[in-house]
Amino acid sequence: MSALFRDLQIYLETEAEVVDFGRALAGHLPLGTTLYLYGELGAGKTTLTRGIAWGLGHTGAVKSPTYTLVEPYGDLQKPLYHFDLYRLGDPEELEYMGIRDYFGGQSLVVVEWPERGGEFLPRADMEIRLAVKGQGRHVWVNAYSDIGVECLTAIRSVLGKSFESSVESGDAHN
Numbered sequence: 001m002s003a004l005f006r007d008l009q010i011y012l013e014t015e016a017e018v019v020d021f022g023r024a025l026a027g028h029l030p031l032g033t034t035l036y037l038y039g040e041l042g043a044g045k046t047t048l049t050r051g052i053a054w055g056l057g058h059t060g061a062v063k064s065p066t067y068t069l070v071e072p073y074g075d076l077q078k079p080l081y082h083f084d085l086y087r088l089g090d091p092e093e094l095e096y097m098g099i100r101d102y103f104g105g106q107s108l109v110v111v112e113w114p115e116r117g118g119e120f121l122p123r124a125d126m127e128i129r130l131a132v133k134g135q136g137r138h139v140w141v142n143a144y145s146d147i148g149v150e151c152l153t154a155i156r157s158v159l160g161k162s163f164e165s166s167v168e169s170g171d172a173h174n
């Protein structure tokens, strides 16, 4: 059994590198994956999501759906729902919009500001934290499910950059 990875840290120097990281992720996210993005305004969450959408075949703009809360991209190899909960007033609103129907099904879900969703959001398969550091972005990735660990392990091997990651051998478990 080859090594599996649950976390990874990487420094991405430019916006283009953040987009490329998103593209790399897109290639390894199975249907049903839930990905949460953390970081202050301007940290690069939407930039990373743009890379994911482009990696899935989207060609147009990708903006934070700040006022609509969710933007569907249905015309892709894998349908993507991009949430931005920054302006969510009450987490209970998520219940009214049928939030659970979006998760764990035949689509990918990316959520900016998941901390605003409180208990109404399910656990993520993977969480990514971004922070401004100099000109670039420091990025921490954590995987919390078999899907997340498989994805992280796969993208780790395609990244042509130096990074830190902790190794674990044997089967992934929750």
Ligand SMILES: Nc1ncnc2c1ncn2[C@@H]1O[C@H](COP(=O)(O)OP(=O)(O)O)[C@@H](O)[C@H]1O
Residues within 6 Å of the ligand: 012, 013, 014, 015, 016, 018, 039, 040, 041, 042, 043, 044, 045, 046, 047, 048, 064, 112, 135, 136, 137
């Ligand atoms: N290395 C970098 N990675 C990502 N974004 C960068 C970088 N350097 C500068 N930027 C700029 O930072 C901003 C990031 O914005 P955005 O992705 O919308 O952040 P968030 O969604 O986290 O609020 C963009 O204006 C982008 O042009």
Ligand SMILES: [Mg+2]
Residues within 6 Å of the ligand: 045, 046, 064, 084, 112
């Ligand atoms: Mg954003």
